[in-house]
Amino acid sequence: MCRGDDELAAAPANQPPAQANNPVELIPEDLTDDNVSELGASIASSSTSVSSSIFDFRVENGRTYHRYKDGKYNMPNDERENDRLDLQHNLFLLTFNNKLGLAPPNDADSKVKRVLGTDLSPSMPQFVPPNVKFEIDDLEEEWTYSQPFDYIHSRTMNSSVSDWKAYFKKGYDHLTPGGYFELQEADLFAYSDDDTLKADSALSKCTDLMYEASVKLGRPFQKIPPLVAIMEEVGFVDVRMSVFKWPSNSWPKDRMYKELGIWANENFCNGLEGFTMALFTRAHEWTREEVLVFLTSVRKDLNDKSIHAYWPILDTGSIGPVTTMPSFRETFGDFSPTMHGVIVSSVLIPGALSALVSGVMADRFGHVRLFALGAFIYGCGTGIECASPILGVFILGRLIKGIGEGMFLSNVYVQVSEISPARIRGIMTALPQFAIVTGIVTGYFMCYGTARFGLSTVAWRLPLAIASFLGFLFSLTYWVVPPSPRWLLAKGRPDEARLIVERLGLDEKEGEEMLELSSDGEHDPNAPVLEILRQAFAGFREAFSAPYRSRTFFACFLLGMQQWSGIDGVLYYAPIIFTQAGLDGEQATFLASGVSALVILGATIPATFLADKWGRKTSTILGGTLITALMVLMGSLYAAGKVAGEGAGKWVVIVSVYLFAIVYSGTWAIGIRTFLVESLPRKTRSSASSLAQASNWFANYVVALITPVLISKSSFGAYFLFAGCSLFTTIVAGFIMVETRGHSLEAIETRYEEKNTKAASNGKKDGLVVTRVRSVV
Known part of the structure; x- marks a missing residue:
């Protein structure tokens, strides 16, 4: 042979x-x-x-x-x-x-x-x-x-x-x-x-x-x-x-x-x-x-x-990877590439669906309860994965885990934004992203170590057991984190809201603006649980109705285009890029996975503490410009055939991958998330943020689906696609985004209302031209 x-x-x-x-x-x-x-x-x-x-x-x-x-x-x-x-x-x-x-x-x-x-x-x-x-x-x-x-x-x-x-x-x-x-x-x-x-x-x-x-x-x-x-x-x-x-x-x-x-x-x-x-x-x-x-x-x-x-x-x-390690296969047997895809992606769709309904559920039960419940469900799902004796039970655990993940991810940012003073809201809203990146780094090196257990099922069960424990630990935040004063006001509990405002250390003006809120138009606080689904669709209709639709569409656009920047697609193929530079397999994998994670963490730390030092719009435009330039550079080197040889081209690509991760982590990963929750109106903030989170998850699924095809068909096509998407996002953001840094959520909402009023007087409404058509019967 x-x-x-x-x-x-x-x-x-x-x-x-x-x-x-x-x-x-x-x-x-x-x-x-x-x-x-x-x-x-x-x-x-x-x-x-x-x-x-x-x-x-x-x-x-x-x-x-x-x-x-x-x-x-x-x-x-x-x-x-x-x-x-x-x-x-x-x-x-x-x-x-x-x-x-x-x-x-x-x-x-x-x-x-x-x-x-x-x-x-x-x-x-x-x-x-x-x-x-x-x-x-x-x-x-x-x-x-x-x-x-x-x-x-x-x-x-x-x-x-x-x-x-x-x-x-x-x-x-x-x-x-x-x-x-x-x-x-x-x-x-x-x-x-x-x-x-x-x-x-x-x-x-x-x-x-x-x-x-x-x-x-x-x-x-x-x-x-x-x-x-x-x-x-x-x-x-x-x-x-x-x-x-x-x-x-x-x-x-x-x-x-x-x-x-x-x-x-x-x-x-x-x-x-x-x-x-x-x-x-x-x-x-x-x-x-x-x-x-x-x-x-x-x-x-x-x-x-x-x-x-x-x-x-x-x-x-x-x-x-974990799902193809001998210890994993020893437990669950062999499965086809299609089944492998089902296993990996089984967490994504239930996460997107739960994110869709978690907004209106948060209006009913509060964001703290929702992300604590989501963390508990995540812990249960991961625990089922850890203890699963057969593949079907393992997939069931991932489905349950996805539901919990969608619930707490779509609520954490809103809750943090609503309880943070305007002067440090950027830093506070960036902390969840910092925690996510820290988890990525810790998870990589933990799995790198447990893989040494060989055929023992401890190799893949131990990381899942630790993740399950952390999920249950995170659910304890229900007894630590105070509810949002805005949610308490909406539930008709102003006295409790006033106490929370004092505990949060809001300045007098910002506290007064918050406590003057009306609870008109909120969801019925006594609605039965089964009514939540109907209210969810009603909340979505309201989010896409005037005068809120433009901000809802823009929120979904921004979070979806985060994925179309290529952050997951490029980093997934980083090991191949690094091996082409002459690095051996383990060294290339470590540099592409472990070191990349450390680089992202290193960029996230200063970006978190500097989040309130520069504007959300500025970081989005600057980040988008640099991301586009790096993607064009990498795509051009591939198109010119400068990466396959032994010249400097491949090293430029490797450095560009790291720079891309740094720029994305320091700008879009933090700035866009912060702007999103700040810009959404109070009345539709939960529903619209849920829609935006679902948009991000669905975009992630599509990018993960097409990136391998693009890479196999063209060495440079994916880079130019991501560059085009990033450039388009940057241009749109330059025209539509308003600066929200340093303003209270109420002041931001007032600015949007004034903008809509001015637009309506000029023949526009909600950012769209109003065309009146007479109906002839």
């Missing part, structure tokens, strides 16, 4: 890379030394019958080639090539710190039970361990294995696979739940960061000719980074790419890369004839002598230390 030193291996897939620490079946060390590639029994024990025709090699230009499926593999299979493959095997070991790869089955304490290797020709090692066997087979044919594999290891298959998607699909279909697929490939083209490798050099001409020949022969060399999207399309999750470098010789100063360069030079120089002879004679119709003469110049470039060339070596692996 795999050629040369490639393997299709069955091994326990216990945890994601760098997370395997539980022992598996041990095998005597002298039989499992990966540094030795020839041990054990002979190929005659293979389960595939080896006929004499398979040993009838094709002799061409002094080299031998496979005859079975002739032409699928353009490298020779003679002893010279086998020696080079042994050298290359050790070069890979040196690259991966004496391991075959980065997936858990390659860790020192993870010993394989059985290994199956495949090849198109019988050029495998003569002696192998007793738990290893080889078969003569073609990986592009139908896979007929009776049992799935825990680990599939594929190396240097470039130009041998005609349909990568079909190859990945076969691998996906033949993996056990939580198994791993690892792909190790080299880029055909050499690169130099200082332009010492010229386009007209013999080395550059050689790789160009090799690519042209592969196209003519119907098996073109493939760029490796785009394979990530193909693996994800097939169904693999959390696909990560790590990039290493093999220098052309010992030119680097770094000791490790100098050693790699010595070995790589030996590998390239010894294999140069095998790399090119079949390609050049078959596709370009060169003679053997012409090839050998040309290769003299190529070897000269390879040995020239003034040419700082290198080849990218890319290790691409599929590993799993």
Whole structure:
């Protein structure tokens, strides 16, 4: 199935890379030394019958080639090539710190039970361990294995696979739940960061000719980074790419890369004839002598230390999040990618629906009761997830958790805004966002640690148990946080409202403005619970009626467009961007997830304390302008093809991702939320904020749905889409937003009423032109 030193291996897939620490079946060390590639029994024990025709090699230009499926593999299979493959095997070991790869089955304490290797020709090692066997087979044919594999290891298959998607699909279909697929490939083209490798050099001409020949022969060399999207399309999750470098010789100063360069030079120089002879004679119709003469110049470039060339070596692996960890799969079994999507998104829709009705429920019961109840429901749902014995119960827990999350998220901001003095309302309204970001950081590092528990269900149950505890703890705020004075006035309890005003420390003017409120038009305080649904729809109708509709539409627009800035979409794909920069898998994941979370937290802290130092409108416009510029920059670099190479483009993208997270966290994440609750009228504040929160959740769902499609279809399309949405939002905000910083909620509402009165006198109402049409019967 795999050629040369490639393997299709069955091994326990216990945890994601760098997370395997539980022992598996041990095998005597002298039989499992990966540094030795020839041990054990002979190929005659293979389960595939080896006929004499398979040993009838094709002799061409002094080299031998496979005859079975002739032409699928353009490298020779003679002893010279086998020696080079042994050298290359050790070069890979040196690259991966004496391991075959980065997936858990390659860790020192993870010993394989059985290994199956495949090849198109019988050029495998003569002696192998007793738990290893080889078969003569073609990986592009139908896979007929009776049992799935825990680990599939594929190396240097470039130009041998005609349909990568079909190859990945076969691998996906033949993996056990939580198994791993690892792909190790080299880029055909050499690169130099200082332009010492010229386009007209013999080395550059050689790789160009090799690519042209592969196209003519119907098996073109493939760029490796785009394979990530193909693996994800097939169904693999959390696909990560790590990039290493093999220098052309010992030119680097770094000791490790100098050693790699010595070995790589030996590998390239010894294999140069095998790399090119079949390609050049078959596709370009060169003679053997012409090839050998040309290769003299190529070897000269390879040995020239003034040419700082290198080849990218890319290790691409599929590993799993919590729902694909072996401990999770061990409990709930395997499920399809569609079911995986259902599990992940099951919290979203009930959250959006509960957010819709929580506004009118808050008018009836108060915001404090609602977010305390929501936190309690969240704790119950997460507790059910933690204790679930089967997948159906786990999904039920997520549905319940979503209901609770929608209830408290849509009420916390309103409650905080209504009990905060105008002078510090920005800081107070930003605190929930600060708490959310802190939770993200804590959650990441907590899961990073619990994953070390391996197959034990503690690995995924412990984070859920802690989240459940925090939900119940948060519900205790009902006995700590005072109700809103505005809600007490609306319920006809002015004496209690006056006491709360005094406790909150509002200044005399702001307190008087608040206590002069009328409770006219509020929902019936004695309405039965079943009446809430009818009142919810009535509240929505009122929110979209004059003179409130423009502010309701604008609130829904702003919170929805928060998601269309690309905050979730870009950060989700940050690991892929970082691995393309040459970082190994675990390092890239840590930088893209852990460090990104720390960066967001670092930006949120000063933004929280400075929230009342600059205007909401100013932060929205400035933030939107910077977000648009960063998105255009990243999209332009992708469109120009500057990210896939080894230049500065990819590093600019990485820095831009961090800057984007900083700008968004310091402006839109805080300023828009604060403006929203300040700008909504008291009468429809609960209903309109619920609608806006639901708009955010639905937009999040759509963005999450289309972002993978956009990334797979175009490397830059998603960035330009997010840039366009951010620019449009910024322009709209510039025309419509009014500054609310430093004003009481009552003063803000008065300003809107005066604005509507003035607009109505000019033939407009609620920001819309009023057109009177006479009805003719």
